[in-house]
Amino acid sequence: MTSAPVIAPAATHPAPAGTLVILGAAGDLTHRLLVPALYDLACNGFLPDDFRIIGVSLEKNTTEGWIRSLRERLESFTKDQHAEFYTVSLNEQVWNWLAERMTYRSLDFTSVEALRTLKPDVGTGNAVFYLACPPRFFGPAAESLSRAGLMEEAPGSFRRLVIEKPFGTDLLSAQALNAHLLSFLRESQIYRVDHFLGKETVQNLLALRFSNLLFDPLWRRDYIDHIQITAAETLSVEGRGVFYDATGALRDMVPNHLFQLLALVAMEPPSSLNAEAIRNAKQQVFDAIRAISPENAVRGQYTAGAVAGRTVAAYHDSPGVNPQSMTETYAALKIEIDTWRWAGVPFYLRTGKALNSNVTEIVVQFKETPYPLFHMADGRPQMPNRFVYNIRPEKGMDLHFNAKHPGPETVVDEVVSQFRYQDAFGAIPNVGYETLLYDCLQGNATLFQRADNIEAAWRVVDPVLKAWSSAVTPPDFYEAGSTGPAAADALLARDGRSWAPFGQLKKDA
Numbered sequence: 001m002t003s004a005p006v007i008a009p010a011a012t013h014p015a016p017a018g019t020l021v022i023l024g025a026a027g028d029l030t031h032r033l034l035v036p037a038l039y040d041l042a043c044n045g046f047l048p049d050d051f052r053i054i055g056v057s058l059e060k061n062t063t064e065g066w067i068r069s070l071r072e073r074l075e076s077f078t079k080d081q082h083a084e085f086y087t088v089s090l091n092e093q094v095w096n097w098l099a100e101r102m103t104y105r106s107l108d109f110t111s112v113e114a115l116r117t118l119k120p121d122v123g124t125g126n127a128v129f130y131l132a133c134p135p136r137f138f139g140p141a142a143e144s145l146s147r148a149g150l151m152e153e154a155p156g157s158f159r160r161l162v163i164e165k166p167f168g169t170d171l172l173s174a175q176a177l178n179a180h181l182l183s184f185l186r187e188s189q190i191y192r193v194d195h196f197l198g199k200e201t202v203q204n205l206l207a208l209r210f211s212n213l214l215f216d217p218l219w220r221r222d223y224i225d226h227i228q229i230t231a232a233e234t235l236s237v238e239g240r241g242v243f244y245d246a247t248g249a250l251r252d253m254v255p256n257h258l259f260q261l262l263a264l265v266a267m268e269p270p271s272s273l274n275a276e277a278i279r280n281a282k283q284q285v286f287d288a289i290r291a292i293s294p295e296n297a298v299r300g301q302y303t304a305g306a307v308a309g310r311t312v313a314a315y316h317d318s319p320g321v322n323p324q325s326m327t328e329t330y331a332a333l334k335i336e337i338d339t340w341r342w343a344g345v346p347f348y349l350r351t352g353k354a355l356n357s358n359v360t361e362i363v364v365q366f367k368e369t370p371y372p373l374f375h376m377a378d379g380r381p382q383m384p385n386r387f388v389y390n391i392r393p394e395k396g397m398d399l400h401f402n403a404k405h406p407g408p409e410t411v412v413d414e415v416v417s418q419f420r421y422q423d424a425f426g427a428i429p430n431v432g433y434e435t436l437l438y439d440c441l442q443g444n445a446t447l448f449q450r451a452d453n454i455e456a457a458w459r460v461v462d463p464v465l466k467a468w469s470s471a472v473t474p475p476d477f478y479e480a481g482s483t484g485p486a487a488a489d490a491l492l493a494r495d496g497r498s499w500a501p502f503g504q505l506k507k508d509a
Contacts, residue, residue: 205264
């Protein structure tokens, strides 16, 4: 069996033959992320020749019209070096190979009768059904697929369902959705996506921690003072006011994206790289996190300001937002993990919109030496060591340590040892969904969340969600283009600590 024409070294193990059915194929997710990821996989030979893509949506269109809209979106990315998918030009041979395998069907994917019409197209072989649709359709679409017989597995073949976040809006809704799905599907058929786990820099956290012995002896309460995890955005709600006002920063980012980073940083070494071993190790972290007390949480909302020279209206003046909205656009939390490794080491998480930087990073702050023998040139005591891991935009890591400053005086300066993905491996087009799609086709669930992982994360944040939903006082306001509300600084100041400035990764070390 042949695979796609390659413009890079061929894949060692292409995905098995099968069909990918995208429910919500006319939407932004399909155009912006899924199809670019499929194109990247085809460029690298990860898709077999016997592979088909069926796009399903209520929107009236033809196969030719759908393919044309996908092509136009891909071409638009070639003109934007800052786009999530960027390549200088499209490879016509690869694109034509992919387009030849695409079919578009206009139908209601919550209708059992309508979905039954797909059975001749899908056949009895392998199939993955990707719910690239709003969350309100997750349950109805999944149930209709099952009732239409599309999730039945013939001997030697598989049927899998991929669900995007948000998976529920709180603990009760997540439990209800899990129970509903598991009433007609097996857990092994469900692949719950957190697209952060598709990023190479996030996946590298496992390799960083568990393939380098030099980190393990230091990765514990004896040497680490605290850890900060930041996901800051310069974007405001940008026309997503209706969605965001019903969601907020906490639901949007914390129990999924930031908790996945937290788990990778805090987990114990898994017994193997088997999916269940890794997911079990993550679950141990989630089980050990104390439910967050509302006094250890800060909620903020941006007011009018300027971000990178761009005027930003106040959140409550955004289209689709209630003018009296108390929805948070910023959340900061103090997390405590009750394990031997992390007892007494706080994890501080923060995320927000309309901030002055666009960065996702982890800062590991080590403790001071027991007795400072050295001083800086300005008289300050030597700096404690710091490890900074940047997921975006720089994609790399810095280790900050002290070295003697040249000269007759015995003083030290902080110096930096750095690693950059692009310098080591070159620039590779990647939107973060390539690995997720490939792993789902291969049946590797490592990067997907299990039912208990989802529910444990919601359990931790549930007390804060309940407190904020019944709060009568407004969020702490912060100006668009700032670093966030003063209350977030106070959260750390009461512990004698402070936030690291955004973007701690040095561009020139």
